[in-house]
Amino acid sequence: MDLSPLLPPGFLFCNQKFTHDSLVIGLIATDAVGTCPLCQTPTSRVHSFYQRTLADLPMGGKRIKLLLRLRKFFCPLADCPRKVFAQSCNSVCKPYARRLLRADQQIQTIGLQAGAKPGARLCQTIGQSVSASTVLRVIRKTPRLVVETPKRLGVDDFAFRKGRNYGTILIDLDGHKPIDLLPDREGKTLETWLQNHPGIELVTRDRSSVYASAISSACPDAVQVADRWHLLKNLSEAVERFLDTQRPAIQEAALAGVQPAENQAATTVTTLMETDLPQTTTEQPVLSPTQNQPIPTEKRYAVYQRTKELQREGHGIRAVARHLGAARNTIKQYFRQDQFVPRPKPKRSNLLNYETYLRKRWVEGETNVKVLLEEIKAQGYNGEYTILTTFLADYPRLVQEPALPPAQKGVRYSSRQVSRLLGLPECDWPVKEWAFLSYLVGQNEAIGQVRDLCLRFKVMMKDKKPDELAQWCKEASGSVGLSNFEKGLRQDYAAVQQAIGSIWSNGQTEGQVNRLKTLKRQMYGKASFDLLRIRVLARNWTGPPK
């Protein structure tokens, strides 16, 4: 069989040997001429041979070990300081390497997709025995990608550790892929990157002023687009902050929104009558708490007898238990017993004899179970405290308790809840919230105005009508609730207008941030910036050069 297409180029097959986990292949270099690395003189004067052992790509789950037989040559030039030099094999492996280049590339590809430890385990299954540290080392040797500067760029920040330190991710919006990661979210870093990558025409970003000024100073001609989602989020936050100042109005509306009939019920004083107590229908209820239905004695006796038979036949406890479908501890007990011991009859309490007395005391107002227990014990009750508690649990507990203030349903509305409800068009208001909301909007002019502005802003964004923004801002500046939000919009006016009108948004950047978070968490927070960067950008890495 001709193995040459499978062998590294420039070598001839000599021999092979199988061991239990690997195939050892002996090869010799075909080129019998060497070139002195110092004086570049070619020669074929062989000094001696030497051998290098290298790992190749595994095959059939087995490791492939190559024994390369290489020459050493005499340098023919008399005055060259190098007298003897070794034949190089740089086309198939690096100097001092223990693996062929192609084996390294395989490990690299697996490591980039899976990470270090999973990568090492995957390598193990295909027969390439490497440690996680080796995979990491190989991943880190991935050549730095040369990215083309995109025309449209998405910028967003991400947390290495939330609240502590952040980085920046840059996305090619046309190519839908990350093109770089920056180690912080400082304006200066982004500015430097943008200066080194001229030609960007449009940048989508969140509403951070740091990014905004960095983009303006590095590429003043680029169109900036604020993120639509953040814009709506800022709006709802502004509404919430405003509603925080309107707590009394919300409270009033919540009270007005409750049906008057619901409030009446609790205000009447309840008096306990003898007839309110639960009726005991059966003569002899089982008062002892039983969880499971007890097994009848006959059945237990049958199991006992069968167990004894099987025991005599020499079967073990475990086997008998499995055979009879009984608990192992029960069978163990039967193994030890020489004769059947019936279960003791459950003790029945005589609580029902004191029922009339208990009812009388309860209506009189004595609801303390401990006191009642003492009283009936003195009369001859033989049961336990828990039985009495269970029995009395059905008795109404209204006597002697102070009258509760009227239940005011719907009083508690958080600002966030109200903000969400107000953001809905009237036809979508929930029926039970209707009275509350219509009272709130109708009676409070400021809240009504904020709601109106809020709805109009959403419609403007939905219909992509940036021209209406000026008029909206004019009205919002006069409103109590949204003037600060409007001030923020004015500071970033062009980008907000783009956010309303442009087809570009930062949505896919946010998606890429999610992908980044997944990769970060796969590496359990041990990933340093360089490793994270390599793995996030690995999507663009199409493999080693062919």
Ligand SMILES: [Zn+2]
């Ligand atoms: Zn030389």
